[in-house]
Amino acid sequence: MAVMTGKTVSEWQQAIARNSDNVFALLNDHLQSLTAQDNAWIVLASETQVREQIDALLPHYQQQPERYPLFGIPFAIKDNVDAAGWPTTAACPAIATVAERDAIAVAKLKAAGAILIGKTNLDQFATGLVGTRSPYGAVANAFNPDYVSGGSSSGSASVVARGLVPFALGTDTAGSGRVPAGFNNIVGLKPTKGWLSATGVFPACRLNDTLSVFALTVDDAWQVATLAGGFDSEDAYSRSNPATAPATFSQNPVLAIPDALVFFDDSAAEQAWQAALGALRESGVTLKPIDFTAFYQLAEQLYQGPWVAERTVAVGDTLNHPEQMDPTVHTIIAAGLNYSAVEAFKAEYLRAELARKIQTALAEVDALVVPTSPTIHTLADMAREPIRFNSQFGTYTNFTNLADLSALALPAPFRADGLPAGITLLAPAWHDRALADFGRRWQQQLALPLGATGHAFPAISPSLPLSEHHVRVAVVGAHLRGMPLNFQLTQRDAVFVEATETAARYRLFALANTQPPKPGIARDADGAAIQVELWDIPLARFGEFVAEIPAPLGIGSLELADGRWVKGFICEPAALNDATDITEFKGWRHWVGRKETHHV
Known part of the structure; x- marks a missing residue:
């Protein structure tokens, strides 16, 4: 059997497609290469558990493989997430309970064919960004065991960074899905709150939690x-995607950066950040410094005010048994008892005010980019200053969920001492796809080795699949870039995808008496290929766009040269009677350009 350590999702898919009848042997061999003595794991699957999962899926996969895109692919989950028949501990053995059913997100991944092979270590009750606050031991950094792995999703990040699984679920309240990614050279996707169901997840701060995804590549994390993800009626805080966000950033993105950064005297971290900024500029990004005061103020609220009482609610009666808890975790969570309801409401009002300032600042740019963490510390450092150094790690993460932002932690140029130093992109809620689109191109640009595996960054597909929250529209005339009606697309956050052609079955006409001048396009077996532009428009804005289209034009379906069908402009046949056939020009730009040249 092939050695599967360090493989991406697509590489697992290829191996399984070649060995679908022997997928159990492939997985079992891989499982046997893992060890329970590795403290990134709290528990590993038994041979029986793996076989039961595969046996339940294999007949269905063999009949309809396209319905099981993750068939046979192993994954791990943080041990504050339920899996049926597995104990959930949140790294507190005293509260261990065997789950009766899978968390909704886990169930969906299993339904796609993925095989759960283990549950991973974490900072107890997901309280920490360090990976050291666990009775199961401190999880070491994948590059240098003297340093912390980051937390709280330490185990999930570690097993992905070392290629033991191609993806794993974590959770993120204050940065737990991002800091471990930054410290271990992997991708950490922190989704919009409410996109992934919290049903079956032991909460840290229910209002500010989300499941997160660790992977070696952005493509894998996005898939x-x-x-x-998806709406879950059982989860009171689940949300449906409003389908209003852009599919991608603009072609030459403008990214905000903090006008004043702190690195806590860590020159290696600061130099790595400057290298990342240089790479961003090389990619065509414009960097715009913004006032970061509101971000810093909101970050402080998560632990230095009444919000910590959410954690107190989550642990319940366990707080009365300090002997069952990590001492630092108990100290932090017990502080929630010090706040009144009046103080909690005041904290919410302040959160809303600061979040509004943040949203206003981000409305002027495509996204914000920050260091994932301003510094990193050794395990020995953390033993001396467990709370202060933990707080440093959250400088650029703590505000994210309080401000209802989406985020994506990405590998970035390494520090001079050989440790990873990631960056994180942040944008308003539901901009997850735009972040992922930029992130995959960033990974391709840097082409860093995957995690700590030493494997080269693989070739990737040209683009992400079109999401169900966007409509791809072909425009042929006045809506082209630089044309007078293009603003009707851009003001609705539509983004340019590509310039291409229709199938060679269309005729193009210059319509009479239209202002601004417009073409009409009609399907004709004796036609030609006509130049068009493809734009992705948010689904919720599509109706507004169509409502502005005047007669005799409308929206139908157009066939492209490569066989794809997309939505596009069509014209009532009656309007073509007094129109000028300009098919020979193959596109509206050529026709307009010819007229302007002739006029001069």
Whole structure:
């Protein structure tokens, strides 16, 4: 059997497609290469558990493989997430309970064919960004065991970074799905709150939690999140995607950066950040410094005010048994008892005010980019200053969920001492796809080795699949870039995808008496290929766009040269009677350009 350590989702898919009848042997061999002595794991699957999962899926996969895109692919989940028949501990053995059913997100991944092979270590009750606050031991950094792995999703990040699984679920309240990614050179996708169901997840701060996804590549993280996400009526804080966000950033993105950054005297981290900024500029990004005061103020609220009482609610009666808890975790969570309801409401009002300032600042740019963490510390450092150094790690993460932002942690140029130093992109809620689109191109640009595996960054597909929350529209005339009606697309956050041609079955006409001048396009077996532009428009804005289209034009379906069908402009046949056939020009730009040249 092939050695599967360090493989991406697509590489697992290829191996399984070649060995679908022997997928159990492939997985079992891989499982046997893992060890329970590795403290990134709290528990590993038994041979029986793996076989039962595969046996339940294999007949269905053999009949309809396209319905099981993750068939046979192993994954792990943080041990505050339920899996049927597995104990959930949240790294507190005293509260261990065997789950009766899978968390909704886990169930969805299993339904897509994924095989759960283990549950991973974490900072107890997901309280920490360090990976050291666990009775199961501190999880070491995948590059240098003297340093922390980051937390709280330490185990999930570690097993992905070392290639033991191609993806894993974590959770993120204050940065737990991002800091471990940054410290271990992997991708950490922190979705919009409410996209992935919290049903079956032991809460840290229910208002500010979300499941997160760790993977070696953005493509893998995006596929997993898409399969795991979706509205869940059982989860009171689940949300439906409003389909209003852009599919991608603009072609030459403008990214905000903090006008004043702190690195806590860590020159290696600061130099790595400057290298990342240089790479961003090389990619065509414009960097715009913004006032970061509101971000810093909101970040402080998560632990230095009444919001910590959410954690107190989550642990319940366990707080009365400090001997069952990590001492630092108990100290932090017990502080929630010090606040009144009046103080909690005041904290919410302040959160809303600061979040509004943040949203206003981000409305002027495509996204915000920050260091994932301003510094990193050794295990020995953390033993001396467990709370202060933990707080440093959250400088650029703590505000994210309080401000209802989406986020994506990405590998970035390494520090001079050989440790990873990631960056994180942040944008308003539901901009997850735009973040992923930029992130995959960033990974391709840097082409860093995957995690700590040493494997080269693989070739990737040209683009992400079109999401169900966007409509791809072909425009042929006045809506082209630089034309007078293009603003009707851009003001609705439509983004340019590509310039291409229709199938060679269309005729193009210059319509009479239209202002601004417009073409009409009609299907004709004796036609030609006509130049068009493809734009992705948010689904919720599509109706507004169509409502502005005047007669005799409308929206139908157009066939492209490569066989794809997309929505596009069509014209009532009656309007073509007094129109000028301009098919020979093959496109509206050529016709307009010819007229302007002749006029001069």
